[in-house]
Structure formats: C-alpha cells, structure tokens
Amino acid sequence: MSVTLLPITEVARNCGIPEQYLIPYGREVAKVDLRVIQSEAKQGKLVLVSAITPTPLGEGKTVTTIGLSQGLNFIGQKAIACIRQPSLGPVFGVKGGAAGGGKAQVLPMEKLNLHLTGDIHAITAAHDLASAALDARLYHEEHLGENFTAQTKLPRLNIDKNRIVWKRVIDHNDRALRRIKVGVGGGANGVEREDGFEISAASELMAILALATDLQDMRLRIGRIILAYDTQGKPITAEQLEVAGAMTVLLKDAINPNLMQTAEQTPVLIHAGPFANIAHGNSSVLADKVGLQLADYVVTEAGFGSDMGMEKFFNIKFRQTGVAPSCVVLVATVRSLKSNSGRFNIKPGQPLPNEVTQCNVSLLAEGSANLGWHIRNAKSYGLPVIVAINRFPYDHEEELEYVRQYALEQGASACEISEAFTQGGAGTQALARHVVAACAKNNTVTLPYADSMPLEEKIQTMAKKYGARQANLSERAQQNMAEIRQLGLDHLPLCMVKTPLSISADPNLKNVPTDFDIDIARLQVSAGAGFIRVYAGNVMTMPGLGTLPAYRQIDIDAEGNIVGLH
Amino acid sequence: MSVTLLPITEVARNCGIPEQYLIPYGREVAKVDLRVIQSEAKQGKLVLVSAITPTPLGEGKTVTTIGLSQGLNFIGQKAIACIRQPSLGPVFGVKGGAAGGGKAQVLPMEKLNLHLTGDIHAITAAHDLASAALDARLYHEEHLGENFTAQTKLPRLNIDKNRIVWKRVIDHNDRALRRIKVGVGGGANGVEREDGFEISAASELMAILALATDLQDMRLRIGRIILAYDTQGKPITAEQLEVAGAMTVLLKDAINPNLMQTAEQTPVLIHAGPFANIAHGNSSVLADKVGLQLADYVVTEAGFGSDMGMEKFFNIKFRQTGVAPSCVVLVATVRSLKSNSGRFNIKPGQPLPNEVTQCNVSLLAEGSANLGWHIRNAKSYGLPVIVAINRFPYDHEEELEYVRQYALEQGASACEISEAFTQGGAGTQALARHVVAACAKNNTVTLPYADSMPLEEKIQTMAKKYGARQANLSERAQQNMAEIRQLGLDHLPLCMVKTPLSISADPNLKNVPTDFDIDIARLQVSAGAGFIRVYAGNVMTMPGLGTLPAYRQIDIDAEGNIVGLH
Structure with a gap:
C-alpha cells in the first residue's frame, strides 16, 4: 500500500481530541481518554451498518463501514467509523484480518489485527483470573472442609462443581479446548471436573466492555456476573468471590477506545470485539459516544446480518443507552444474493463457483428475497433503510441494476453501489449523500418486545x-x-x-x-x-482451525516486515 | 507516593535515546526500538545482582537492583537498571508486584505490574497458537486418515499424541490447569489426550525472548522449537508445523525492551520475565545490550540465589552472548541468614517469627554459612563479589556488623549496607562506589563445564x-x-x-x-x-492460588484509582 499515514497525534488533532486526552501507543495507534466525553457535548448522528445474510466469506461490511465514513468526509462532513477489534482466532484461522480492504481499510492493518493495545488480552486475563479464583476456592473449601472458615475467616461459598457456568476463554481457534477436564489427578491440582474454553469474543466481559458507560459502571457490572451456582442453587457472583475489583483493574486501560486512521487519513475508533453469533456483536457504547462527541456522523458496524448484530443493537445496546441510529445501511452483494438462491455453496479456501462470476439475473432474482426480508426487518425498527451494494469486480451492470430496482421496490429509501474497495471515499460519495439526507429526518425506534414481556x-x-x-x-x-x-x-x-x-x-x-x-x-x-x-441450535462458541489455516502464510521477511497477513 | 514522574520522553532524552527510536505507550512507558543498538557502540559495564538463598518473602533483590542504579546515578555515573516484567500470577497470588519498593521502585508500579506493553500476553498468545496448531493437525491427520495428504498437499507429521512436549501456558496461578484432559468427547473436538498448562514465565518462548539477539535470530530459534515427537520418535519442530512465522509475528513488538523510570527519575529497562526456578530467570540480552549502549553501568538482575539465576546467567546467557559482568553484587539480609539457621520457618501471609526481629547474633552466625557459600560460588565464576546487606527496620547494628565482617572474611571484595528502600540512591552511595571500583578491574569468567563435556x-x-x-x-x-x-x-x-x-x-x-x-x-x-x-525434584511449573489470595484486596476506588496493589 503506497499510502502515507499521518502521525496518530495529527489524526487526533484533526478530529478535535484535546492533547491531554490522547494516550499514544506507538506512532500509529492511540487510546482516547474517556474524559473527552463532556456532558455538554454536541451530538452527531449515528449510522448503523448491517447486512443481508452473508456467505461464509463475508460481504464487505467493514469495507463499507470504513468506506462510508471516508465518503462522508469526502463530501465535506466530519465522520468517524466505529468498528470492533479483530480476534486472533480468525486472523490465524481462515478469514484473515478484519481491517476492511483495498482503499477502504484501517491502517496499519497489522497493528489492528495483532494485539492492538492489548484490550482482548486484558479481557482474557480478567476472565481467566475469575476461573482460577473459582477453582482455587472450590479446592480450598473441599480440602479444608469444616476448617475452611475458621482458618480463612471467609464464608463458605459451597460451589456446585457441576454448575459452574463460567468457562475459561482464550483468543484462539482451539478445538481441543472446547471440552476439557481440569484438576486431573485431584489433590493439590484442584477438584477434577469438566470444563471448556470459549473464544474471548464470547466472554461476558467482552460484552461488558462493549456496553459499559464508564469505569464505575463496568465495576458494578463485573460484580454482578454469575460465575456458578452453589449447592442450594443460589448464584455465586464475582463480587462474592471478591475478584470483581481485580478483574476491573485488569480492564482499566481497555475501557478507553482506540484511535486509528483509514487509508484516507480519516479517524476510526476500534473498541471491544464481541462476535454477533455468540455475543451481542456490536462495537462499543463508549466508542460511539466518543465519536458522537467529536464528529457529525458516526458510522458504527453491527456484526453479520440484520437478524444478528442489528437486532442486538436495538434490543441490547439501544435499550441500555437510549442512543438511536438515524438510519440503517444494509450491505448487500450480488454474490451473496445469488448464494441465497440455495443453488450452490460457497466455501472458504475454495475457488468461487461459476454462478458467482457469470451474469445470471434469474439466479440473482431467486436469492433476492433475502434482501427484501432484511429491508423489512430493518424498517420494522422504525428507521429508514439505505441499501449499499458492495461491488465486486465480477459483478455485471445488469445484475447491479436488478438489485437496485428490487431494493427500492422492497421499501429501501435509497440503494447505491459502493465502490469503497477500489475507490475509497470517492466510491461512496453518492451513498454518503443519501445517508446525510436520511439522517436529517426524525425517526422513532420501535422495539419488538417490552422488557416486561414474559x-x-x-x-x-x-x-x-x-x-x-x-x-x-x-x-x-x-x-x-x-x-x-x-x-x-x-x-x-x-x-x-x-x-x-x-x-x-x-x-x-x-x-x-x-x-x-x-x-x-x-x-x-x-x-x-x-x-x-x-x-x-448447535452454535460453537470455540471455533477450530481448518486443514489449511491462515497462520501458515504469516511470517517476517528479511527486513523484519510482516508478510502473509491479509 | 509523592514522587513527580518525568514524561517518559524526557527520561529517554536524558539517557540519550534518539527520538526516532522511542515508541511511547502512554505517557509513562515506552518501547525502545532495537535499532538504537549500533555496532560502533560504546560499551558500559555490566553489574550482575544475585542473592543468598532467600526466604519465601524475597530479600529485596529488585529493591537493591533499582536502588544501586539510583546510587550510581547519585554519585554522578550514568546507570540503567534491567529487570524482568512481573507475571500476573504472583501479582494476584501471594507475592504482590515486583516493582521494588519504598524509594527504590519502578513507577508507576501498576503499569509495571499489570500488562505493561503486553509482552507477556504476546508470549502467551504465540505459545498457545502453537498448541492450537498442533492439536488441530493431530485431529485433521487422524480424521482424514490416508486422505490427509491428497486433500491438503501437506506431508503427514504423524504426531505421537503421548509425546507432545509443548504444554499450553497462561499467565495466572491456576492449579486446576496443571493437569487437564483436552479433546474430551473426541469427534470435531479433537483428539482426547492428557495435557497441562504452565505459567507463561516457564514458556520456552519467554526464554527465547530473553536470549534472542535480534528479530531474525528469534525467528530461527522459534523454528527450532521441538513441540512433539512423531510415532517414529523424531522431533517435530515449529518450523515443520509451519507456525514459527506466525509465532514470531506475534512477538515482533515484544522484542523491543520497555523503558520506565525509578522513583528518582532514572531509567529502567524492563524486558522478558522468566522465573529462575523453572526457566533461566534473567532479564533479557537485548535490554542489557540497549543499556550498555546508553549508560556507563547497567545493573541487571538474575532471579533468586547465586545457585539459580546467577549460575544461569553465566552458563546460559553469557555462553550465548559473550557479554560478561564486571562484578557480582550479592544481596543478603539478616532475616534470611537467620532463617538459614533452620531453627524457624517464615511463611508468607503470616507474622514474622520473633527470631527475626530480636537481636540474636548467634542465630545469625549459624545461618551465615549460607552467605559464605554464595560468595564462594559467585567467586568461582572468576569475578569480584560485593555483598549488599539489604537493611530492614528491625535489623540491629551488631547483626549488621557481624554480617559485614563475615562477608569480608569469606572473600567478598566489599560489603555495604544498602538503605535503598528508605533512602533511595542516597542509601546506596557507598555500595555504588565499591561497584565502580570493582568494575575498573579486568576479570575473566570461568565456567564450570565446557559445552563439549558429556x-x-x-x-x-x-x-x-x-x-x-x-x-x-x-x-x-x-x-x-x-x-x-x-x-x-x-x-x-x-x-x-x-x-x-x-x-x-x-x-x-x-x-x-x-x-x-x-x-x-x-x-x-x-x-x-x-x-x-x-x-x-518435584518443581511446580504452574503455581496455585492460596486460601487468601492478593486479588481480594485489589480494586478501583471512587475516583477510578487502583487500590490494594503492592
């Protein structure tokens, strides 16, 4: 990539972050101190990016999110994108990184895809501290028996070892850890029991990081976590185990969102990383808040289709914060609509079927009902829906025109082709103008159920x-x-x-x-x-590595540069 | 602590690190780019800090290391201390942090004790990536059977599941993970087998981080790691599993040492974190090298007694680098010498026995043979030995004088009381002057065995x-x-x-x-x-949490400050 990056201090200056609130981590990444959020803040408009039902390859939702934020800047608006931090599991597994792509990506992508500022590592450490604490307490209470309280001055928790609901986590695709037995051999090795690891993105702590409104709120939420049940069936919380404070301390830096830049030097906030299939799948409340403080438009991404991350945005994130988006951008691809016909299968790591690359409007028409469903689903929450067709090089004009017409028929306020990948912000100008127009109207969110519903x-x-x-x-x-x-x-x-x-x-x-x-x-x-x-259904909360995992290609070259990371 | 910290950029400027080689992580910590090491470098003198046989409480080796570096600066020399990064296990377990203490500590200690710049997390991630890769390969080869090579174009590794020597690691004291069974249930959960976790400080990757001379050397070393043996008994390396490149990429930032400051604003390098009982227990070769480039004196710490970290300094670190210390500083305490009498036991978390606090020269004399042994042991490597008595408030003048006399009788070049804890650099001036004098002489290291010895x-x-x-x-x-x-x-x-x-x-x-x-x-x-x-003997490579672990006291206060971390 022959792109010139700005020092992150300059990116911060350009979007109005006062120097005292910027915490640089190297020259290309910084954390933004939450104190940048002022109560008398001006409030930008929130744009929620969702998608139709994707293929396993993904349909370019991150590319569109980044590209749209670039496009908004391109037409003279102040815009910030909010995305989640990629998990190492998929980076080394099959999917590769999650930095967007082409001219619509976050740079440097190896910083984004590896470690970033350590937030996911902090989640993993805090989560597994609770696990270690729980198993240690189980062991000491069993080992000391009736003397436990006399010796420690602590109350017995009487953990039911068959009702420990807090699994361990790790940020890898590690199938062998899905089901494990811990404490093998007993004695000082602890109490033998069945356990398992989930991927860190599935941790309740990841959801808490994404939903907390400040450090004290995070502390209270962590205290409320139910780790296990006791032999009477009563919940045992992190507060009762006296580990909630230490867990919070491990997340004290992670609560500050991370600032990076796009290929066009515009700002991006990266924060938290829940997967939308096994968690609530949205970028963080705090990153959105910081963005809304600084910019006129915040483009925030929700994972997978509108049935997943978008639904969870409204039912979980919006319920907790009351911050509503002004419109929904629904990403569609010709490829995915054709695949929704059900007439062929797309598999990662294998060549694309001919159906994808050859012009075939009738196949496309068969699968387009999926787009119609997602438009209606998004509209059912009360907001205008704009469809963004993420264009691939093998798409045909006829096909694109079919999707455009169909989207409008199905009730989309607008439908535009996004050429973010090949053209960056210039390729999403028209989309950006529709977004600005949609955001000018007042809308009210409608939720599908009340809190009080049984x-x-x-x-x-x-x-x-x-x-x-x-x-x-x-x-x-x-x-x-x-x-x-x-x-x-x-x-x-x-x-x-x-x-x-x-x-x-x-x-x-x-x-x-x-x-x-x-x-x-x-x-x-x-x-x-x-x-x-x-x-x-049978949803895996710990992925596995395939036969030809991505890590095989990743290395350093003779100059020490990272190669093979996509 | 009412201490004023310098911005880390200023600490770096004061010790001559050019701005382009400084990578700030927040305002108080920075990484130092290895390119600061120039071949035409001036070379400072290396001072190795070791100790007598410690009690389980530790005898203040880090306090003395930090304090001596402050003392050298105090008497007008340019000095840098090199220490290891604390592991989260002991921080949340029993020992608390490892930042030194009193007026001889690294600040801010919560940055040092928690995450720092994520190096240990990177070690853990790289280590466990290899584990996930190994178990996935074992599974795919077993699952696909004879079709494995046809389908993947990869050679079979034929991993012997009973001879996988690469355990998993985690940076916690988690007894329940010492012995585990993975792949429980078989099928897509992988191949069932017995495994275990060690603490991250015990990882071979931690040793590699501490011993590597540059990124390419690290890459080659990682490739050579033996993960398992095949069914023919031949080793299977990380290179053969094609995971060595990705592991290196995860450690690309970790290879740069971390810069912080002491309570007296003098520079400290923190890098790697191997425990001296289960690993080689020394701060990194690269931190020493960076230090020797920048300062006249580098005070580097080796874990536990001279039988442990110091021995490993000579036999492992020195053999690989050829960089010899100019003298050994042996830390002794009256407390530990009394305890070496064997007449009482010191246990963490329990009050000190009266024997420690009451003046008792005969008890001290009984245990002092331990000091004699360590002086002779250190001298056997060919270097002058200076004994530093780390003074505690309950020590008596008579006792201190006894130790001083005894040390000189046993062949120490000098013996001085260190008051680093209470007085900082001012409390180690005399010690520092002895160190300068000892470093002026030329000495030759003698090793106890040749490489070629059977x-x-x-x-x-x-x-x-x-x-x-x-x-x-x-x-x-x-x-x-x-x-x-x-x-x-x-x-x-x-x-x-x-x-x-x-x-x-x-x-x-x-x-x-x-x-x-x-x-x-x-x-x-x-x-x-x-x-x-x-x-x-039976050495635990995974500690456990005790009945009253340190994490219970750790929390944030109403202002969001960390409390209870020592």
Missing part, C-alpha cells in the same frame, strides 16, 4: 421475527427460564445465539426460510452484561 | 557445585539423555529446574546442605532457547 413470549416473538412457526424450548431451556425468573432477571433482553448464515437457526436454510421451528437448547443469564443468552 | 558429567558437575554427593538420574532422565544425544543437542548448557529455597533440590535443607543427593526426574531439550532443562 420471557417465553420474548423468545417466541424473536422466533416469529425470523419467520419461524415457533420456538421449541428444551427441558433444560425451560428449567433455565424458571431459574432466571426466580433470580428476578427475566426483564432482561435476549441475546440470541445462532448461525449467521441463515435467517433461521439452520445454516442450510438459505434465502427466506419458511415452515421451520427454532430449537432452543438452553438459556444463560449474563447478569453483568445485562442480557439473557438464548442458544438456538 | 551430558551426564555436566549434570554431575552442577550437582557437586550445589554440594551434593551426586545426581541420581531416573530411568526417564536416562532415556531423555540418550534422546538428546541422538538429536545432537547434548552440547547445549543445562537449565536447572529446582527449588530456590535451598542450595540443594530440597526446600527443607537450609543453610549449606551436606550429605545429600539430587534426584533428576527428567530432561527436556529447549532447542530454540538453546538449553537442556534438568528437572531436579
């Missing part, structure tokens, strides 16, 4: 929103529901855990599935994050 | 150096020895893994043990770090 009804409401006949709750899910009611936490919103590759919970059902049910395996309350995870 | 003889030589009758090698150790010979790696030096609480391998044998053997359980070659780990 828990099962919330689940059925969401199932119906996906087009399912109904949700079938397993016995375990029923029991979890009863427990959550007993804890008085059934007022919390849902965080649906499901595949992103279908509007339904079955990745094989493409386009707009009908005549299906959704099976709910279990529920888990995240009392700190403030939502109830509803596990629909 | 492996078993090296082990017997070290056992005899500890005063043992002999080393008894288990059957497994014998077998490991044969394997290492077969690999042609028996020329490597030893990295003894043993308790630091005794010169022997038994923590209960205080003072100068006699009439004992050392049992060698097993050997493991670290082909990347370039040494052979020799496990003497």
Whole structure:
C-alpha cells in the first residue's frame, strides 16, 4: 500500500481530541481518554451498518463501514467509523484480518489485527483470573472442609462443581479446548471436573466492555456476573468471590477506545470485539459516544446480518443507552444474493463457483428475497433503510441494476453501489449523500418486545421475527427460564445465539426460510452484561482451525516486515 | 507516593535515546526500538545482582537492583537498571508486584505490574497458537486418515499424541490447569489426550525472548522449537508445523525492551520475565545490550540465589552472548541468614517469627554459612563479589556488623549496607562506589563445564557445585539423555529446574546442605532457547492460588484509582 499515514497525534488533532486526552501507543495507534466525553457535548448522528445474510466469506461490511465514513468526509462532513477489534482466532484461522480492504481499510492493518493495545488480552486475563479464583476456592473449601472458615475467616461459598457456568476463554481457534477436564489427578491440582474454553469474543466481559458507560459502571457490572451456582442453587457472583475489583483493574486501560486512521487519513475508533453469533456483536457504547462527541456522523458496524448484530443493537445496546441510529445501511452483494438462491455453496479456501462470476439475473432474482426480508426487518425498527451494494469486480451492470430496482421496490429509501474497495471515499460519495439526507429526518425506534414481556413470549416473538412457526424450548431451556425468573432477571433482553448464515437457526436454510421451528437448547443469564443468552441450535462458541489455516502464510521477511497477513 | 514522574520522553532524552527510536505507550512507558543498538557502540559495564538463598518473602533483590542504579546515578555515573516484567500470577497470588519498593521502585508500579506493553500476553498468545496448531493437525491427520495428504498437499507429521512436549501456558496461578484432559468427547473436538498448562514465565518462548539477539535470530530459534515427537520418535519442530512465522509475528513488538523510570527519575529497562526456578530467570540480552549502549553501568538482575539465576546467567546467557559482568553484587539480609539457621520457618501471609526481629547474633552466625557459600560460588565464576546487606527496620547494628565482617572474611571484595528502600540512591552511595571500583578491574569468567563435556558429567558437575554427593538420574532422565544425544543437542548448557529455597533440590535443607543427593526426574531439550532443562525434584511449573489470595484486596476506588496493589 503506497499510502502515507499521518502521525496518530495529527489524526487526533484533526478530529478535535484535546492533547491531554490522547494516550499514544506507538506512532500509529492511540487510546482516547474517556474524559473527552463532556456532558455538554454536541451530538452527531449515528449510522448503523448491517447486512443481508452473508456467505461464509463475508460481504464487505467493514469495507463499507470504513468506506462510508471516508465518503462522508469526502463530501465535506466530519465522520468517524466505529468498528470492533479483530480476534486472533480468525486472523490465524481462515478469514484473515478484519481491517476492511483495498482503499477502504484501517491502517496499519497489522497493528489492528495483532494485539492492538492489548484490550482482548486484558479481557482474557480478567476472565481467566475469575476461573482460577473459582477453582482455587472450590479446592480450598473441599480440602479444608469444616476448617475452611475458621482458618480463612471467609464464608463458605459451597460451589456446585457441576454448575459452574463460567468457562475459561482464550483468543484462539482451539478445538481441543472446547471440552476439557481440569484438576486431573485431584489433590493439590484442584477438584477434577469438566470444563471448556470459549473464544474471548464470547466472554461476558467482552460484552461488558462493549456496553459499559464508564469505569464505575463496568465495576458494578463485573460484580454482578454469575460465575456458578452453589449447592442450594443460589448464584455465586464475582463480587462474592471478591475478584470483581481485580478483574476491573485488569480492564482499566481497555475501557478507553482506540484511535486509528483509514487509508484516507480519516479517524476510526476500534473498541471491544464481541462476535454477533455468540455475543451481542456490536462495537462499543463508549466508542460511539466518543465519536458522537467529536464528529457529525458516526458510522458504527453491527456484526453479520440484520437478524444478528442489528437486532442486538436495538434490543441490547439501544435499550441500555437510549442512543438511536438515524438510519440503517444494509450491505448487500450480488454474490451473496445469488448464494441465497440455495443453488450452490460457497466455501472458504475454495475457488468461487461459476454462478458467482457469470451474469445470471434469474439466479440473482431467486436469492433476492433475502434482501427484501432484511429491508423489512430493518424498517420494522422504525428507521429508514439505505441499501449499499458492495461491488465486486465480477459483478455485471445488469445484475447491479436488478438489485437496485428490487431494493427500492422492497421499501429501501435509497440503494447505491459502493465502490469503497477500489475507490475509497470517492466510491461512496453518492451513498454518503443519501445517508446525510436520511439522517436529517426524525425517526422513532420501535422495539419488538417490552422488557416486561414474559420471557417465553420474548423468545417466541424473536422466533416469529425470523419467520419461524415457533420456538421449541428444551427441558433444560425451560428449567433455565424458571431459574432466571426466580433470580428476578427475566426483564432482561435476549441475546440470541445462532448461525449467521441463515435467517433461521439452520445454516442450510438459505434465502427466506419458511415452515421451520427454532430449537432452543438452553438459556444463560449474563447478569453483568445485562442480557439473557438464548442458544438456538448447535452454535460453537470455540471455533477450530481448518486443514489449511491462515497462520501458515504469516511470517517476517528479511527486513523484519510482516508478510502473509491479509 | 509523592514522587513527580518525568514524561517518559524526557527520561529517554536524558539517557540519550534518539527520538526516532522511542515508541511511547502512554505517557509513562515506552518501547525502545532495537535499532538504537549500533555496532560502533560504546560499551558500559555490566553489574550482575544475585542473592543468598532467600526466604519465601524475597530479600529485596529488585529493591537493591533499582536502588544501586539510583546510587550510581547519585554519585554522578550514568546507570540503567534491567529487570524482568512481573507475571500476573504472583501479582494476584501471594507475592504482590515486583516493582521494588519504598524509594527504590519502578513507577508507576501498576503499569509495571499489570500488562505493561503486553509482552507477556504476546508470549502467551504465540505459545498457545502453537498448541492450537498442533492439536488441530493431530485431529485433521487422524480424521482424514490416508486422505490427509491428497486433500491438503501437506506431508503427514504423524504426531505421537503421548509425546507432545509443548504444554499450553497462561499467565495466572491456576492449579486446576496443571493437569487437564483436552479433546474430551473426541469427534470435531479433537483428539482426547492428557495435557497441562504452565505459567507463561516457564514458556520456552519467554526464554527465547530473553536470549534472542535480534528479530531474525528469534525467528530461527522459534523454528527450532521441538513441540512433539512423531510415532517414529523424531522431533517435530515449529518450523515443520509451519507456525514459527506466525509465532514470531506475534512477538515482533515484544522484542523491543520497555523503558520506565525509578522513583528518582532514572531509567529502567524492563524486558522478558522468566522465573529462575523453572526457566533461566534473567532479564533479557537485548535490554542489557540497549543499556550498555546508553549508560556507563547497567545493573541487571538474575532471579533468586547465586545457585539459580546467577549460575544461569553465566552458563546460559553469557555462553550465548559473550557479554560478561564486571562484578557480582550479592544481596543478603539478616532475616534470611537467620532463617538459614533452620531453627524457624517464615511463611508468607503470616507474622514474622520473633527470631527475626530480636537481636540474636548467634542465630545469625549459624545461618551465615549460607552467605559464605554464595560468595564462594559467585567467586568461582572468576569475578569480584560485593555483598549488599539489604537493611530492614528491625535489623540491629551488631547483626549488621557481624554480617559485614563475615562477608569480608569469606572473600567478598566489599560489603555495604544498602538503605535503598528508605533512602533511595542516597542509601546506596557507598555500595555504588565499591561497584565502580570493582568494575575498573579486568576479570575473566570461568565456567564450570565446557559445552563439549558429556551430558551426564555436566549434570554431575552442577550437582557437586550445589554440594551434593551426586545426581541420581531416573530411568526417564536416562532415556531423555540418550534422546538428546541422538538429536545432537547434548552440547547445549543445562537449565536447572529446582527449588530456590535451598542450595540443594530440597526446600527443607537450609543453610549449606551436606550429605545429600539430587534426584533428576527428567530432561527436556529447549532447542530454540538453546538449553537442556534438568528437572531436579518435584518443581511446580504452574503455581496455585492460596486460601487468601492478593486479588481480594485489589480494586478501583471512587475516583477510578487502583487500590490494594503492592
């Protein structure tokens, strides 16, 4: 990339961050001190970027988010993009990095994709400290038996070793850690029990980082986390284990959003990294707030399709903050719409099928119903929807025109081709102008369920929103529901855990599935994050490495530069 | 602490680091770009700080290292201290931080003790990437069977699942992870096998970070790491698994040492963090090199007693770099010498026994033989030895005078009381003057064994150096020895893994043990770090949390400041 980067101090100056609130981490990245948020702040407009049902390759939502923020700057507006920090799992697994691409990317991308300022490492450390603390307490109470309290002056927690809900986390795709046995051999090695690792993006702490409004709020949320249940079935929180303070201390720097720049030297905030299939999948409340303080437009990304991250934006993030977007930008690709026809399969690491590259409007038309569904879904939340067609080199004019017409017919306020990848901000000017126009109107967010709606009804409401006949709750899910009611936490919103590759919970059902049910395996309350995870179908919270993982290509060259990282 | 900190940029300017080589991480910490090391560099003198056999509380070696560097600056010399980065395990466990203390500490200590610039997290991430890669390959080869090569175009590695020597690591005291079973349930969860976690300080990557001379050297060393053996008994390296490049990329920033300041605004380099009981326990070669480029005196710390970190400095670090110290400073305390009498026990978290605080020269005299042993041991490497008595408030003049006389009788070039804790650099002036005098002489390092000495003889030589009758090698150790010979790696030096609480391998044998053997359980070659780990006795490579762990006190206050971290 022959792009000149500005010193990060200059990027900060250009977007009005006072020097005392900028904490540089090297020359290309800085953290922004939360104190930059003033109560008398001017408030920009929030633009939420979502998508249709993607293929496993992704449809360029980050490219469009970055490109649109560049486009807004290009037409003379002050705009900042907000994205999540990439997880090392996919970086070394199959997908590669998550910096956008072409002329619409965050630079330097190796800083973004590796470590950044250590926020995910801090999440992992804080999470696993609680695990170590929990297993140690389990061991000491068992080992000292009746003498435990006499010797330690601590109350017994009586942890039920079969009801520890706090798994460990690691930021890798490590299938062998999905199900493990810890404390093998017993004795001083602790109490033997079954456990497992999830990827760090799935940690409740990651959700807390993304939802907290300040450090004290984060401290309180961490204290509320339910780690396990005792032998009487009562919850044991991080506060009770006396580990919530230390966990917060580990996240004290992570709470400040990270500032970087696009290929066009415009500002980007990067913060938190929840995956939208297993967590709430949105960039952080605090990054949005910092952005809204500094810019006229904040373009914020929500993971996967509108059934996933966008839905969670409204039902989780918006409920907690009250900050509404002014419009929704829905990213579509010809490739994904064709794939939604269900007539072929796209697999990562394999050549694209001919159907993708050859002009085929009738195939496209078959899959386009998926776009119609996502437009209606987004509009059902009360906001104008603009469709951005992320153009690929193999797209044909006829196909693009078909999508444009179809989107408008289905109720989109506007539909524009985005050429962010090849042209950067110049390639999203028209899109940016539509966004400015849409943001000028006043709209009111409509939510699909009230906090007070009974828990099962919330689940059925969401199932119906996906087009399912109904949700079938397993016995375990029923029991979890009863427990959550007993804890008085059934007022919390849902965080649906499901595949992103279908509007339904079955990745094989493409386009707009009908005549299906959704099976709910279990529920888990995240009392700190403030939502109830509803596990629909068999969703992996720990990915695995494939046969030809991306790490094989990554190395340093003779000059010490990083190669093979995409 | 009412101490004024300089901006780290100013600390860097004061010690002559050109601006282009300084990479700030916030206002109080910076990384120093390795390119600051010039071949035509002026060379300062290296001062190695070691100790007598410590109590479990530690005897203030870091306080003395920091304080001596302050003292050297105090008397008008340019001096830099080099220490290791603290591990989160002890910080949240029992010991607290490792920033020194009183007027001889690194500031801000919460930056040092938590995350710093993420180097240990990078080690953990790179280490566990190799583990994930190894288990994934094991799974794919087993799952695809004979089709593996046809489908992937990769050669079969035929990993022997019972001979995977690369355990996972985490930077916590987590006893439940010592012995685990991974891949439970089989199928897509991987291959079921027994595994375990060690603390990150024990990772071979940590040793490599501490021993590498530049990025390319690190890349080559990582490639040489033996992760497992195949079903034919041949080693499988990180290079063969094609993961060495990605591991190096994760450590690309970690290779630059970290700059901070003391309570007297003098420079300190912090880099790598190997524990001296389970690893080679020395601050990094590169930090020393950077220091020697910038200062007249570099005070570098080696972990635990002279039988541990100092021995490893000479046999491992010096062998690889050829950079010799000009003198050894041996830290002693009245407390530890009394404890070496064996007449009482000091336990962390419990009040000090009366024997420590009451004046008792005869008790002190009983334990002082330990000091004599360490003086002779240090001198046996060919260098002048200066004893620094780290004074505690409850020490008595008579006792201090006894130690001073005894040290000189036993061959120390000088013995001075260090009041670094209470007085900072002013309290180590006399010590600093002795160090300057000792460094003016030319000395030659004498090593206890040549590279070419047969492996078993090296082990017997070290056992005899500890005063043992002999080393008894288990059957497994014998077998490991044969394997290492077969690999042609028996020329490597030893990295003894043993308790630091005794010169022997038994923590209960205080003072100068006699009439004992050392049992060698097993050997493991670290082909990347370039040494052979020799496990003497039952040494834990994963600590556990006690009944009253330090994390309970750690929290944020109403203003968001960290409290309870010591």
